[in-house]
Amino acid sequence: MTDEIERLRAEMARATPTPDPARRAENLRLAAKNFDALQGTPDMARPTEARLVWGRLADGVTKMIDRISRRGAMIATTALVAVGAFVVLPTSTLMLQDRGSEYESFSTELESLSGSSHGLGGVMSMESSAPQAATRSRMSDALVVEDSMLRPRAPLGVVTDIAPPIEADTEAFANADTNPLKSVLEEPVSTFSIDVDTASYSVVRSSLTRGQMPPRDAVRIEEMVNYFPYDYAAPEGDVPFQPTVTVLPTPWNADTELVHIGIQGALPTTEDRPPLNLVFLIDTSGSMQAANKLPLLKQSFRMMLGELGPDDQVSIVTYAGSAGRVLDPTPASERATIEAALDRLEAGGGTAGQAGLQQAYATADEMAEDGEVTRVILATDGDFNVGLSDPDALKDFIADQRDSGTYLSVLGFGRGNLDDATMQALAQNGNGQAAYIDTLSEARKVLVDQLTGALFPIANDVKIQIEFNPATIAEYRLIGYETRALRREDFNNDRVDAGEIGAGHQVTALYEITPVGSPAVRIDDLRYGTSQVTVTSDEIGFLRMRYKTPGESQSQLIETPVMPGQGNVSDDIRFSTAIAGFGQLLRDDSYLGDWGYPQAIALANGARGEDAFGYRTEAVTLMRLAETLDRN
Amino acid sequence: MRMTSSDDDLAVAAACGDAAAFSVLIDRHYDRLFGLCFRLLGTRDQAEDLTQDICAALPSKLRGFRGDARFSTWLYRVAVNGAHDWRRRAGTRAKAAEGWGDWEVARRAEADEARAAQDWLTTAMGSLPPDLRDTLALILDEEMTHAEAAAVLDVSEGTVSWRMSEVRKRLKAMSMEEARP
Numbered sequence: 134m135t136d137e138i139e140r141l142r143a144e145m146a147r148a149t150p151t152p153d154p155a156r157r158a159e160n161l162r163l164a165a166k167n168f169d170a171l172q173g174t175p176d177m178a179r180p181t182e183a184r185l186v187w188g189r190l191a192d193g194v195t196k197m198i199d200r201i202s203r204r205g206a207m208i209a210t211t212a213l214v215a216v217g218a219f220v221v222l223p224t225s226t227l228m229l230q231d232r233g234s235e236y237e238s239f240s241t242e243l244e245s246l247s248g249s250s251h252g253l254g255g256v257m258s259m260e261s262s263a264p265q266a267a268t269r270s271r272m273s274d275a276l277v278v279e280d281s282m283l284r285p286r287a288p289l290g291v292v293t294d295i296a297p298p299i300e301a302d303t304e305a306f307a308n309a310d311t312n313p314l315k316s317v318l319e320e321p322v323s324t325f326s327i328d329v330d331t332a333s334y335s336v337v338r339s340s341l342t343r344g345q346m347p348p349r350d351a352v353r354i355e356e357m358v359n360y361f362p363y364d365y366a367a368p369e370g371d372v373p374f375q376p377t378v379t380v381l382p383t384p385w386n387a388d389t390e391l392v393h394i395g396i397q398g399a400l401p402t403t404e405d406r407p408p409l410n411l412v413f414l415i416d417t418s419g420s421m422q423a424a425n426k427l428p429l430l431k432q433s434f435r436m437m438l439g440e441l442g443p444d445d446q447v448s449i450v451t452y453a454g455s456a457g458r459v460l461d462p463t464p465a466s467e468r469a470t471i472e473a474a475l476d477r478l479e480a481g482g483g484t485a486g487q488a489g490l491q492q493a494y495a496t497a498d499e500m501a502e503d504g505e506v507t508r509v510i511l512a513t514d515g516d517f518n519v520g521l522s523d524p525d526a527l528k529d530f531i532a533d534q535r536d537s538g539t540y541l542s543v544l545g546f547g548r549g550n551l552d553d554a555t556m557q558a559l560a561q562n563g564n565g566q567a568a569y570i571d572t573l574s575e576a577r578k579v580l581v582d583q584l585t586g587a588l589f590p591i592a593n594d595v596k597i598q599i600e601f602n603p604a605t606i607a608e609y610r611l612i613g614y615e616t617r618a619l620r621r622e623d624f625n626n627d628r629v630d631a632g633e634i635g636a637g638h639q640v641t642a643l644y645e646i647t648p649v650g651s652p653a654v655r656i657d658d659l660r661y662g663t664s665q666v667t668v669t670s671d672e673i674g675f676l677r678m679r680y681k682t683p684g685e686s687q688s689q690l691i692e693t694p695v696m697p698g699q700g701n702v703s704d705d706i707r708f709s710t711a712i713a714g715f716g717q718l719l720r721d722d723s724y725l726g727d728w729g730y731p732q733a734i735a736l737a738n739g740a741r742g743e744d745a746f747g748y749r750t751e752a753v754t755l756m757r758l759a760e761t762l763d764r765n
Numbered sequence: 766m767r768m769t770s771s772d773d774d775l776a777v778a779a780a781c782g783d784a785a786a787f788s789v790l791i792d793r794h795y796d797r798l799f800g801l802c803f804r805l806l807g808t809r810d811q812a813e814d815l816t817q818d819i820c821a822a823l824p825s826k827l828r829g830f831r832g833d834a835r836f837s838t839w840l841y842r843v844a845v846n847g848a849h850d851w852r853r854r855a856g857t858r859a860k861a862a863e864g865w866g867d868w869e870v871a872r873r874a875e876a877d878e879a880r881a882a883q884d885w886l887t888t889a890m891g892s893l894p895p896d897l898r899d900t901l902a903l904i905l906d907e908e909m910t911h912a913e914a915a916a917v918l919d920v921s922e923g924t925v926s927w928r929m930s931e932v933r934k935r936l937k938a939m940s941m942e943e944a945r946p
Contacts, residue, residue, distance in 0.1 A: 137936035138904075138929070144886040145905055150809045152799040152816070160820040161792060168779075168787050168824035344781045348833065420835075423771050 309615040311722050314608050316656045317601045323609065324598045324624050326617040326631030327396070327640045328353075331579070332545060332556065334360035335569035337719065338751070341758045347719060351553060354613030354716035355642065361712065361748055363639045363705040365397035373591040374398045374634055376678060376693065379700030383645055384710060384736055385728030388653030392599075392644040392673065392695060393706050398591050400637035406589055408444035409508070410462070410500035414493040416513035417451045421480035423514075425571065426547040430512050431475050433544075433576035438472070440581055441465035448496050449474050452489025462500045490530065497539045506589055508540040511559070514547040531563040532630075538684070540590060540633075541565040544579070557616065564593060564633050582746065589636040592680040594688065596631045597642060598624045599695070601674040607654045608647040610724070612713050624679060627688045634680070641709050645724065646673065673697055707740035708749060715756055718763075730760035776836035780827050791823065794840060797906065801841060804902035805848040807890060815847055834916060841917045845899055852895070889936055897935070900928040 315323070333356035340347035368375035379393040413434060421427040441447070442465065449460035449471075460474035493509045501507040531541060541563025543556045553569075560567035568579045596619060601609055623629040634640060647653045673695040679688045700706075714733045717725055734756045741749045772790060779787035798819065803812035823843070830839055890898060903914040904925070911929070915922040 137933055137940060138901075141886065141889060141901075141936060142905055144882055145804060148883055148886055149800055149803050150812075152796060153813060156813050156817070157795060157799075160817050161788070161795065163817070164791050164820040164823055165784065165788055167821055168784055168827075171824050171828070343777055345777070423774075 309618075311720060312611045312613075312615055312618075314610045314655055314724075316608055317603045317606050318659070321603060322598060322600045322621050323611055323644070324596065324619040324621050325611065325614045325642075326619055327595045327597060327634065327642075328355050328614060328617050328632050329359055329634060329638050329640055330356050330557070330560065330567045331360040332553065332567045332569040333357055335571050335575055336553065338755055339569075339571045341755050341762070344758075344762065346759065346762050349720055352716055352719045353616065354713055354720070355617070356613075357716045358613065358641045358643070358709050358712045359639070361708065361752070362746070363395060363397075363641065363709065364703075365395040365639055365705065367397050368399045372399070372691070373680065373682065374595075374638075376676065376691065377700065378676060378693065378695050379702060379706050380673065380695065380698055381700075381702045381706065381710070384732065385714060385725045386645070386653055388651045389645050389647045391710060392646055393700075393709070394597070394599075394642045394644075394676065395706070395709075396595075396634070396638075396640040396642075396678075398634045398636060398638040398640075401589070401591070406636075408446070408502075408505045409441065409589075410446045410497060410505055411441075411448070412493045412497045412500070412507075412509045413447070413449045414489060414509055414511045415449060415451045415478060416511075417478060417480050418514075419480055421514055421546070423547055426514050427478065427480045429570065429573065429576065430544075430546055431478065432573060433570060433580055434475055435472060436573075436577060437580040438465060438468055446500050447471050448500065449478075450489060450493045450496060451478065458492060458496060462496065490527075494534050494537075494539060498537070501539065506540070507538065508542060508565070509563075510542045510544060512544045512546060513556075514545070515555075528558060528562050531559055535562065535564045535630075543567045545569040546571075561632070562630070564590070564630075566633075566635070578746070578748075590633045590683050591636050591638075592634040593683055594627070594629075594631040595634050595640075595678065595680040596624050596629075598677045598679075599644065599674050600677075601646070602668060602670055602672050603649075604668045605649055605671060605673055605697070606646050607649045607651065608656055609644050612643040612645060613716065614642065624677070627679075627681070627686060643710065643713050671697065673699075704740040704742040708737055708742070711737035711740060712752065715752070715759070719759060730756055730763065734760070772836040776827065776830055776839075780830045787824070787827070790836070791820065794837070795820075797837075797908075798840065798844060801844050801902060801906060802848070804905055805845065805899065806851065807887065811851070815844070815851060819843055819847055835913070838913055838916045841903065842919075845903070845917060848899070849895075889939060892939065893932065893935065897928050897932050900925055901932050904929060 330353075333351060333353040336351045337347045337357065340351070365377045366375060374396050377395040377397070379395070381391050381393060383389040383391050415427075415430065417427070421430075438447070445465040446462045447460070447465055448458065448462045450458050459477065460471060463470050463474075465471070490509075490511075493511075497507045497509055534541070541560060542565040543560045543563075545553070545556050545567065546569075556567045556569075559565075568575075570576050570579060598621070617632065619629065619631065647655075676693050676695055678691040680691075681688045711733050714725065714728065714736070715730075718730060718733060734753055737749065737753050737756060741753070744750055772793070775783075775786040775790040779790055795816070799812055799816045802815040802819075803809065806812055806815060819840075823840075826843060830836070834842075890901075893901065900914060900918065903909050903917055904911070911925045912922050915925045918925070
């Protein structure tokens with residue numbers, strides 16, 4: 134029996150007419166015309182929900198008009214629709230004339246050229262009175278779907294002022310609502326996992342340099358701050374990292390202060406580092422063909438090979454398109470063999486490569502020996518069809534592998550298909566890092582300049598907890614780290630996973646705190662049930678950090694009090710503060726008052742310091758771009 | 766140079782106001798879009814009209830395109846939603862049914878051989894519930910994978926596969942019915 138679908142496909146191919154060439158040309162002209170008409174109305178550059186509702190409605194109306202005028206079929210039922218259409222039409226036409234000469238041509242054309250009015254969907258939408266409620270609700274369900282697609286990673290979790298403890302699996306959020314202001318009396322303890330990812334900054338840069346504001350959910354402030362190298366005090370002795378705490382005035386609020394926690398990871402000398410086993414797991418689906426994907430990936434890996442030593446080993450596994458192990462474990466010294474395998478990689482086809490991930494981990498197991506560091510590096514543009522299609526099964530699989538000691542890094546390439554949420558989830562579950570690579574210089578930063586940090590973990594499951602002193606501090610909020618929130622009790626639970634610090638990494642966290650009695654206090658005291666503060670200490674709070682030495686399951690504790698006016702305010706600290714402010718501007722957070730891009734630019738410019746790699750200069754350029762775009 | 770640019774780059778450029786990029790993009794996608802509109806609605810007239818509506822509305826809609834989804838995925842979702850609106854309005858217009866929904870009319874028409882094949886197609890499409898029909902309309906696109914159809918419809922890939930097996934089952938049942946004397 135032949136496949137019914139194939140029969141249907143053949144019949145459908147036969148039945149499908151070719152588009153009418155005249156209409157085709159006319160429609161293309163119409164589209165181009167509407168496109169041109171939209172330019173010069175920059176206030177619509179950022180779509181709002183309201184605009185879409187209206188756009189949709191206007192579409193509907195014009196479609197109805199369309200039907201009436203084209204067919205002239207005034208049968209009873211159509212006439213009913215026509216009444217509805219004419220109720221709305223005069224309003225829209227009037228409004229268009231109000232909008233001035235720019236749109237006048239449209240209103241006159243509205244009757245003659247029914248199609249052109251569609252483009253007005255957006256224009257009409259702007260300042261009109263409410264549509265008939267019934268119409269709106271009828272349109273709205275289609276809209277929700279469409280809108281959710283435009284902003285695909287709307288937060289799943291909601292953090293409110295009366296936040297219930299956040300679930301431990303913060304991986305579910307690609308981004309969450311901005312951390313709220315908290316009252317020290319009600320909730321004195323704040324707990325989170327560190328995050329050394331930098332993907333968000335690269336995504337922000339890629340959007341801004343293309344002339345678009347980044348989607349709000351793509352902005353993770355801690356990843357932007359942690360993108361930059363800082364020169365915090367290095368640890369001494371056996372500890373893998375050391376926190377430096379600085380208390381400084383808040384640039385955007387004279388009545389609050391910032392607690393700046395800078396963590397510096399130890400940097401073992403290169404000669405001492407253990408041999409490294411790398412498994413490149415490479416997405417070769419058709420979409421990887423673009424110049425900024427597979428070709429960039431090849432170049433990046435080639436650059437990285439130069440950094441590897443003779444004891445290191447490399448293997449390559451591909452999935453999607455072509456599947457399988459294309460390079461058996463090979464010593465890094467056999468560079469020609471590895472490069473030849475890289476060169477052979479080709480993107481193409483849409484076949485799902487089965488078990489790519491399993492094969493990569495199996496290869497990693499094969500390579501791993503005691504005292505070596507083994508890591509799978511997944512490079513993709515967002516196609517995570519790595520052999521396990523169920524996201525939960527995928528996460529579980531990676532979490533299991535994590536316990537075997539193999540680390541996972543995720544490198545994102547290209548835009549358009551980038552599944553940032555899954556990238557984050559996988560890297561977080563796999564004890565790894567997610568980075569987004571958009572240019573060769575970014576590849577150099579991630580894979581060459583910071584190779585040691587990216588590949589050699591020095592502390593696992595690093596958690597930070599700070600308890601504020603209600604005698605001195607009234608309110609606080611954590612800036613960024615929304616997706617890394619932990620429950621208070623998870624701090625001491627060694628089975629709860631958290632972020633890793635690599636060799637030489639810096640991690641920065643910022644709290645904005647409001648001292649008791651400051652005019653900036655926003656939360657009123659409770660009338661009932663607030664216990665009296667009996668502490669008399671003048672400490673701001675107490676910082677605790679937990680971490681595990683790689684290979685161990687027992688965590689260790691670092692503790693230190695936070696004192697008023699502690700630390701020296703260096704360029705590094707001022708610059709990281711400027712980036713934190715920049716991130717909040719991009720997220721439209723409400724805590725900045727009148728402080729805007731000009732202030733952020735001035736602060737960052739004054740704190741550029743040596744800037745050996747030019748990263749900070751680039752950041753200032755991005756701030757200027759954002760300032761311009763935001764004004765439009 | 767421009768001709769080799771990827772759809773997604775063109776779409777992003779168009780969303781930023783690049784008219785040339787927009788022209789290339791829409792010209793490149795017009796025929797596939799029209800084909801989809803036809804499969805969704807079932808008559809040439811309606812397909813032409815829906816394609817026109819989409820062309821006209823695309824410039825304003827494109828401003829919301831941020832490169833989070835593939836352009837083709839995004840465009841096809843616009844088309845599927847457009848077809849939904851269309852049908853919903855058709856539904857309110859009493860029985861002025863057209864397209865795949867109007868298979869009875871087609872059946873009464875004269876039955877030469879080409880007509881019979883067309884008839885089978887129309888009956889088959891008309892007998893499917895809308896969600897199966899939409900899924901099928903997408904999958905019949907040569908370049909459409911289950912994953913992409915799933916992204917367009919905002920359902921899981923598993924759902925698309927399930928729907929396709931359901932379509933297959935129903936078509937098979939229809940053929941059995943047909944074979945019976």
